[in-house]
Amino acid sequence: MEPSDLELVQRCQSGDMTAFEELVSRYHQKVYLVIVGLLRNRDDALEVAQETFLRAYRKIGSFQGGSSFYTWLYRIAVNIAIDSRRRQKRSPLDFRESMDGVLEEQDEVAKDPFADVHDKELREKLIAAINDLTPEHKAVIVLRTIEGLSYKDIGEILGCSEGTVMSRLHYARKKLQDKLRAFL
Amino acid sequence: MTHRKNLLKAALLFNLLIFLAAAWIQAADKNSQPVHVTIGTILAGNQNDEFDARLKGMEKQLKVMKYRSYRWLKEESQDVAWGGNGVFEIPGGRSLSVAPQEIRNNRIALKVRLTEGQKPIIDTTVRIPNKGNFILGGPPHEGGALVLSISASAQ
Amino acid sequence: MKHCDDIREFLGAWLDGELDPSEAEAVRLHVADCPACAEERRQLEKLQVAMKSVFSTEGERIAFEPFWHGVRSRIERNRPWHAELIEWLRSALEAPRLVWAVPAMIVVLIVALSLNSIWPSLKWWGQRNNYVAVESIDAHGRNVALLREDDTKTTVIWLYQNPEGENDTSEEPAQSGPTF
Numbered sequence: 001m002e003p004s005d006l007e008l009v010q011r012c013q014s015g016d017m018t019a020f021e022e023l024v025s026r027y028h029q030k031v032y033l034v035i036v037g038l039l040r041n042r043d044d045a046l047e048v049a050q051e052t053f054l055r056a057y058r059k060i061g062s063f064q065g066g067s068s069f070y071t072w073l074y075r076i077a078v079n080i081a082i083d084s085r086r087r088q089k090r091s092p093l094d095f096r097e098s099m100d101g102v103l104e105e106q107d108e109v110a111k112d113p114f115a116d117v118h119d120k121e122l123r124e125k126l127i128a129a130i131n132d133l134t135p136e137h138k139a140v141i142v143l144r145t146i147e148g149l150s151y152k153d154i155g156e157i158l159g160c161s162e163g164t165v166m167s168r169l170h171y172a173r174k175k176l177q178d179k180l181r182a183f184l
Numbered sequence: 185m186t187h188r189k190n191l192l193k194a195a196l197l198f199n200l201l202i203f204l205a206a207a208w209i210q211a212a213d214k215n216s217q218p219v220h221v222t223i224g225t226i227l228a229g230n231q232n233d234e235f236d237a238r239l240k241g242m243e244k245q246l247k248v249m250k251y252r253s254y255r256w257l258k259e260e261s262q263d264v265a266w267g268g269n270g271v272f273e274i275p276g277g278r279s280l281s282v283a284p285q286e287i288r289n290n291r292i293a294l295k296v297r298l299t300e301g302q303k304p305i306i307d308t309t310v311r312i313p314n315k316g317n318f319i320l321g322g323p324p325h326e327g328g329a330l331v332l333s334i335s336a337s338a339q
Numbered sequence: 340m341k342h343c344d345d346i347r348e349f350l351g352a353w354l355d356g357e358l359d360p361s362e363a364e365a366v367r368l369h370v371a372d373c374p375a376c377a378e379e380r381r382q383l384e385k386l387q388v389a390m391k392s393v394f395s396t397e398g399e400r401i402a403f404e405p406f407w408h409g410v411r412s413r414i415e416r417n418r419p420w421h422a423e424l425i426e427w428l429r430s431a432l433e434a435p436r437l438v439w440a441v442p443a444m445i446v447v448l449i450v451a452l453s454l455n456s457i458w459p460s461l462k463w464w465g466q467r468n469n470y471v472a473v474e475s476i477d478a479h480g481r482n483v484a485l486l487r488e489d490d491t492k493t494t495v496i497w498l499y500q501n502p503e504g505e506n507d508t509s510e511e512p513a514q515s516g517p518t519f
Contacts (some may be wrong), residue, residue, distance in 0.1 A: 130393070
């Protein structure tokens with residue numbers, strides 16, 4: 001039977017590095033996905049993801065089990081990513097330039113040739129619109145869209161109420177909708 | 185613990201002793217080498233809140249000036265002979281000359297002059313710790329102010 | 340909760356399955372009967388699909404081993420220096436311990452005596468204990484401020500823009516010079 005996250009954390013708190021390695025193995029992909037959604041840059045996301053686990057390792061002694069391990073971990077990840085995003089000098093244009101190659105590589109089976117172009121344009125405009133969101137609004141969008149986390153979990157991660165999560169999501173989606181109405 | 189491992193550790197310790205002795209001897213002879221002078225040019229401003237990540241090691245030093253943003257512009261180093269003069273180009277048509285005078289108690293005396301074209305802006309003589317630095321700032325540039333970190337190291 | 344504006348505020352939460360049953364039922368009934376809100380729902384769903392697609396593009400799998408190696412390196416790099424020293428000393432001074440006691444004492448003594456003349460300050464370009472004696476300043480008529488920062492003992496010589504004696508009629512904002 002696989003040990004629970006809490007059991008691994010307790011072993012880690014006693015100095016068992018293999019337990020921490022197991023935790024990293026369980027969550028590194030998810031943490032990376034969330035951060036890349038927030039930062040829009042793979043290299044930065046990888047840095048921040050590793051930094052997240054470093055901080056988690058340093059603070060593991062303070063984890064009491066009041067929340068689930070993954071919400072505690074995501075909170076660290078989101079905070080670092082938001083700080084990093086605020087300091088980032090890259091413009092949304094840099095991200096679009098780095099994404100161009102990725103978009104071209106995609107195997108998109110188009111039902112009609114114009115749908116392919118239209119979807120591509122929607123994605124480009126969507127990427128730009130997401131980049132224009134504030135870090136807090138982007139965080140709720142990423143956590144809900146990528147991870148499908150509940151409002152309660154998102155609230156725990158971001159340190160706010162479920163009501164705030166709901167209104168941030170509503171605001172963020174409305175902003176995206178307003179910018180992309182012609183494509184939706 | 186094997187005999188070979190003991191020998192390796194003895195060798196390491198012996199090498200460390202030799203290195204320290206050599207460094208001590210070298211430290212007594214530093215006056216014959218030129219002074220390595222480095223000028224870091226930074227732009228401080230209030231247009232945004234960005235802090236250039238390349239300046240992370242200088243954060244405490246810079247934050248005292250209470251500007252909102254700091255951007256690294258360039259860094260230039262020269263080896264300047266004692267009694268000689270190193271001239272550094274500073275943005276805005278300015279130039280900085282640094283002349284190491286002497287070293288006493290491991291503190292380097294520098295004569296520093298900042299000019300704008302031909303016009304002198306400031307002349308100062310400072311005594312800085314070997315491998316230390318001081319900040320000279322204030323000349324306006326691009327809506328902000330230039331901050332120069334002047335450091336010197338006697339080899 | 341019958342007005343369209345009210346409904347639309349809850350549309351996202353309804354699609355996310357986050358409303359309680361009575362609220363969810365009210366939204367469902369309204370959307371079934373209101374073409375405008377039904378269109379709003381369609382747009383939201385299309386937006387959600389597009390967002391999932393965008394995020395999944397960047398979400399390629401990252402290999403665990405190199406990632407773990409990176410995390411491990413950071414942990415090792417960030418180990419406090421005294422923990423590193425203790426571990427090194429422990430391995431260096433393993434039995435027979437007394438054999439290494441004498442050279443270790445000699446090393447410690449030499450390092451202590453040598454530190455001041457060989458390595459008086461720690462970093463080349465950054466923070467250090469750094470008091471500077473300013474022996475003379477000539478600012479050629481300009482105002483100048485001399486400041487010391489306590490933490491790193493850094494000395495700042497700051498030149499103000501306006502030479503002494505000139506009337507300052509410009510409306511420069513307070514931020515034009517530093518406020519120490």
